[in-house]
Amino acid sequence: MTNPADYRPAPGSIPTDPGVYRFRDPHGRVVYVGKANNLRARLSSYFQSLAGLHPRTQQMVTTAASVEWTVVRNEVEALILEHTWIKQYDPRFNVRFKDDKSYPYLAVTLNEKYPRMQVMRGDRKQGVRYFGPYARAWAIRDTVDTLLTALPVRTCAPGVFRKAERQGRPCLLGYIDKCSAPCVGRISEEDHRALAERVCAVLGGDAKGMIRDLTKAMTDASEREDFEAAARARDRLRALRDVMDRNSIVLAPGTDADIFSLLDDEMEAAAHVFHVRDGRITGERGWVVDKPEPVGTAGLVAQLIQEAYAGADREEVPPEILVPQTPDGADAVRAWLRGVRGAAVAIKVPARGKKAELAQTGHQNARQVLEQHRLRRASDLTTRAAALQELQESIGMDQAPLRIECYDISHTGGTNQVGSMVVFEDGLPRKAEYRQFSIADGTDDTAAMREVLTRRFRRYLEESALPPEERDSARFAYPPQLVLVDGGLPQVNVAREALDALGIQDITVVGLAKRLEEVWVPGEEFPVIMPRGSEALFLLQRLRDEAHRFAITRHRGRRGKAMKASALDDVAGVGPTRAAALIRHFGSLAKVREASVDQIALVPGIGARTAETIHAAVRGGNGMLET
Numbered sequence: 001m002t003n004p005a006d007y008r009p010a011p012g013s014i015p016t017d018p019g020v021y022r023f024r025d026p027h028g029r030v031v032y033v034g035k036a037n038n039l040r041a042r043l044s045s046y047f048q049s050l051a052g053l054h055p056r057t058q059q060m061v062t063t064a065a066s067v068e069w070t071v072v073r074n075e076v077e078a079l080i081l082e083h084t085w086i087k088q089y090d091p092r093f094n095v096r097f098k099d100d101k102s103y104p105y106l107a108v109t110l111n112e113k114y115p116r117m118q119v120m121r122g123d124r125k126q127g128v129r130y131f132g133p134y135a136r137a138w139a140i141r142d143t144v145d146t147l148l149t150a151l152p153v154r155t156c157a158p159g160v161f162r163k164a165e166r167q168g169r170p171c172l173l174g175y176i177d178k179c180s181a182p183c184v185g186r187i188s189e190e191d192h193r194a195l196a197e198r199v200c201a202v203l204g205g206d207a208k209g210m211i212r213d214l215t216k217a218m219t220d221a222s223e224r225e226d227f228e229a230a231a232r233a234r235d236r237l238r239a240l241r242d243v244m245d246r247n248s249i250v251l252a253p254g255t256d257a258d259i260f261s262l263l264d265d266e267m268e269a270a271a272h273v274f275h276v277r278d279g280r281i282t283g284e285r286g287w288v289v290d291k292p293e294p295v296g297t298a299g300l301v302a303q304l305i306q307e308a309y310a311g312a313d314r315e316e317v318p319p320e321i322l323v324p325q326t327p328d329g330a331d332a333v334r335a336w337l338r339g340v341r342g343a344a345v346a347i348k349v350p351a352r353g354k355k356a357e358l359a360q361t362g363h364q365n366a367r368q369v370l371e372q373h374r375l376r377r378a379s380d381l382t383t384r385a386a387a388l389q390e391l392q393e394s395i396g397m398d399q400a401p402l403r404i405e406c407y408d409i410s411h412t413g414g415t416n417q418v419g420s421m422v423v424f425e426d427g428l429p430r431k432a433e434y435r436q437f438s439i440a441d442g443t444d445d446t447a448a449m450r451e452v453l454t455r456r457f458r459r460y461l462e463e464s465a466l467p468p469e470e471r472d473s474a475r476f477a478y479p480p481q482l483v484l485v486d487g488g489l490p491q492v493n494v495a496r497e498a499l500d501a502l503g504i505q506d507i508t509v510v511g512l513a514k515r516l517e518e519v520w521v522p523g524e525e526f527p528v529i530m531p532r533g534s535e536a537l538f539l540l541q542r543l544r545d546e547a548h549r550f551a552i553t554r555h556r557g558r559r560g561k562a563m564k565a566s567a568l569d570d571v572a573g574v575g576p577t578r579a580a581a582l583i584r585h586f587g588s589l590a591k592v593r594e595a596s597v598d599q600i601a602l603v604p605g606i607g608a609r610t611a612e613t614i615h616a617a618v619r620g621g622n623g624m625l626e627t
Helices: 039-046 055-063 075-089 137-150 158-167 189-203 208-223 227-246 297-309 330-341 354-395 445-464 489-501 535-563 576-586 589-594 597-601 608-619
Strands: 019-024 030-036 066-071 096-099 105-108 117-120 129-131 257-264 268-277 280-290 320-322 346-348 403-412 415-425 435-438 482-486 508-513 518-520
Touching: 019 039, 019 075, 030 039, 030 055, 030 075, 039 066, 075 297, 075 330, 096 297, 105 189, 117 137, 129 189, 137 189, 137 227, 208 227, 257 297, 257 354, 268 297, 268 354, 280 297, 280 354, 297 330, 330 346, 354 535, 403 445, 403 535, 415 445, 415 535, 435 445, 445 489, 482 489, 482 535, 489 508, 508 535, 576 589, 589 608, 597 608
Parallel strands: 257 320, 320 346, 403 482, 482 508
Antiparallel strands: 019 030, 019 066, 096 280, 105 117, 105 129, 257 268, 268 280, 403 415, 415 435, 508 518
């Protein structure tokens, strides 16, 4: 715990301009990011008497050890920079928005030569149009199946597409007229892209033009007595109307708006949004919000809008956004949204009418989101806190280990060795900070463990001495409170010796032996035996198993690559193409070794001089060709 008075800036040194500030802990890690119209007024509020601060603010300022700020020109720039830094540093005391589930989107990959329609989750990709999100993936697939009757755009994976190209015949969807089959040239690249653009228009709620065209085509075909063409147009028109009818009209036709609802509580909050396009609900999304800092509803609304539209395409921002309360810095938020959309965006609070009714429905959805989240989290938080407390008491630590690193070594007979480092913070994996280490073959397990820990903590000492701005991008700048190694007393003693050799005494080291799940402490004759059902032991087992999984994944990759290596890889002038040509011509590496110079020279792409080099390499040395 630190004393805020020790790092309080001189009052006259803080500017009165707008800006963004960062609090850092003693290791230089950013623990809080905030913005202010007047930096001096805002920062001074953190350095008043601790008794006058909110308990969570007290915890933040006593965790931090320094504060720094960046001056910007206006409130909009402060808004953008604050959001950027929160995403970059993931500070532990900032409000965090998390999807209450992984919502699926319906996406059209306009960044491909032949765009395809598919269900997608996860991070967004450049050049892909997204529609939704939707609550249920099966509903999207049902919509896609119906939509393909009217707009037979490509939906197949790249491998299926390439196979159809090679074979010269389409897949099943091409035969049943649910794909226009660009793979076999039934439709040109330009026409297929136009088809994909029409799909985007329909999914965006604009189907009027296509309905008009299909109606005219059906009428014209009937007048020509081309009844088959009329029937096809009729079926496509029916399918298109089925897709549109699945999203009932909730607002006046032509209305494009996003309707946000928020359920706020002291420690947590939940948010929900309905995406309405052309008066129809085209998607919805929910978030749960951890509140490690005291934030009012207006502040949460401002951060919710940033979370919803950060990285959005201009088409995804509607002209009207309805919120439960006017956000803090509303003018700055509007200006930022205008920059994203390229046009004005209205932010309103619905008071009555259909929009207010829809907002109330969203509020009920937010309540359900929060209740489900609390049911899942209540036991999780209690369990993790109990595990860390029990671990602290079992191995005699001064405080609960909020950051734990676990190390494991994976190899096959001493070859292709890999060391892994996994990180848990507050009892949860922090995968962005996982690391892997390559180790020379022939190194025994204890020496390999010593090497990995020495490399990791030597980097820690180097990077902890960097200035804070350089430390932010460093990979090993932050130490754990506890190091766990996979193994018994020999591995634990080696780990302790590696840290002692670097002069690091304030990090606890333990080992978890697989045979009886014993916890070993350096220098102790007997292990610590934890109850089989204890949460502390379960946490250590999770760490050990995750480190093993992470190590063996990398090891298998190295081993597979090594098994494919051969003596041809080291021959000057022989790359992957010539090596493959040799294998195709002779059938095996052994037959390459048996071939004469003249026979090798017959392989396409290999001349007489290269043949002599290959012949000498595969027959030289020990006369064996490695595989």
